Amino acid sequence: GAVVSQHPSRVICKSGTSVKIECRSLDFQATTMFWYRQFPKQSLMLMATSNEGSKATYEQGVEKDKFLINHASLTLSTLTVTSAHPEDSSFYICSARGRDSSTKETQYFGPGTRLLVL
Amino acid sequence: LAKTTQPISMDSYEGQEVNITCSHNNIATNDYITWYQQFPSQGPRFIIQGYKTKVTNEVASLFIPADRKSSTLSLPRVSLSDTAVYYCLLFSGGYNKLIFGAGTRLAVHP
Numbered sequence: 001g002a003v004v005s006q007h008p009s010r011v012i013c014k015s016g017t018s019v020k021i022e023c024r025s026l027d028f029q030a031t032t033m034f035w036y037r038q039f040p041k042q043s044l045m046l047m048a049t050s051n052e053g054s055k056a057t058y059e060q061g062v063e064k065d066k067f068l069i070n071h072a073s074l075t076l077s078t079l080t081v082t083s084a085h086p087e088d089s090s091f092y093i094c095s096a097r098g099r100d101s102s103t104k105e106t107q108y109f110g111p112g113t114r115l116l117v118l
Numbered sequence: 119l120a121k122t123t124q125p126i127s128m129d130s131y132e133g134q135e136v137n138i139t140c141s142h143n144n145i146a147t148n149d150y151i152t153w154y155q156q157f158p159s160q161g162p163r164f165i166i167q168g169y170k171t172k173v174t175n176e177v178a179s180l181f182i183p184a185d186r187k188s189s190t191l192s193l194p195r196v197s198l199s200d201t202a203v204y205y206c207l208l209f210s211g212g213y214n215k216l217i218f219g220a221g222t223r224l225a226v227h228p
Contacts, residue, residue, distance in 0.1 A: 107164075
């Protein structure tokens with residue numbers, strides 16, 4: 001299957017600082033990218049959807065000024081958590097949709113980024 | 119709101135076949151049924167995707183009846199490493215969003 005990478009895999013930051021998480025589709029062009037958040041023992045919660053070159057669409061309750069999403073190319077999307085606070089500590093997972101070598105469209109997920117805000 | 123319903127948890131033993139059934143009564147014509155596996159602190163891993171009848175790959179089979187209102191993921195001869203959460207989702211491509219439900223927590227015992 002197709003590969004989606006995320007960087008960093010884990011990050012610890014001080015409250016009030018900003019953190020950027022990168023998501024790349026390595027062997028296919030992603031028509032759409034998604035960002036999810038997952039708290040312990042819970043399922044994934046969709047935060048936003050982004051298409052290359054256009055503004056992201058945020059889910060209800062997700063602050064767009066706090067979670068800045070940039071989808072600069074068909075293979076790269078970034079999520080910036082601005083002025084992070086301890087309650088933003090979570091597991092952030094990106095996902096990319098596109099066609100891999102089988103030409104069938106599906107959605108693949110990155111390995112996730114563990115964010116801890118002190 | 120998730121469009122699928124699965125059992126919250128299942129238990130099995132090494133070497134057994136495990137079948138996880140998912141209900142999707144309101145499946146749309148252009149929806150594909152997609153299953154993911156997730157281990158703790160990892161992103162979901164794509165397992166299998168199908169539209170109708172039966173799909174098989176190197177790790178699982180997916181059975182879909184004619185009315186497509188349910189589907190069954192079959193894992194042959196599970197091992198301890200198959201202990202994970204399994205999610206059933208409906209995927210229709212384009213701008214359709216994948217909304218996750220609670221998934222099925224499978225525990226494989228020695």
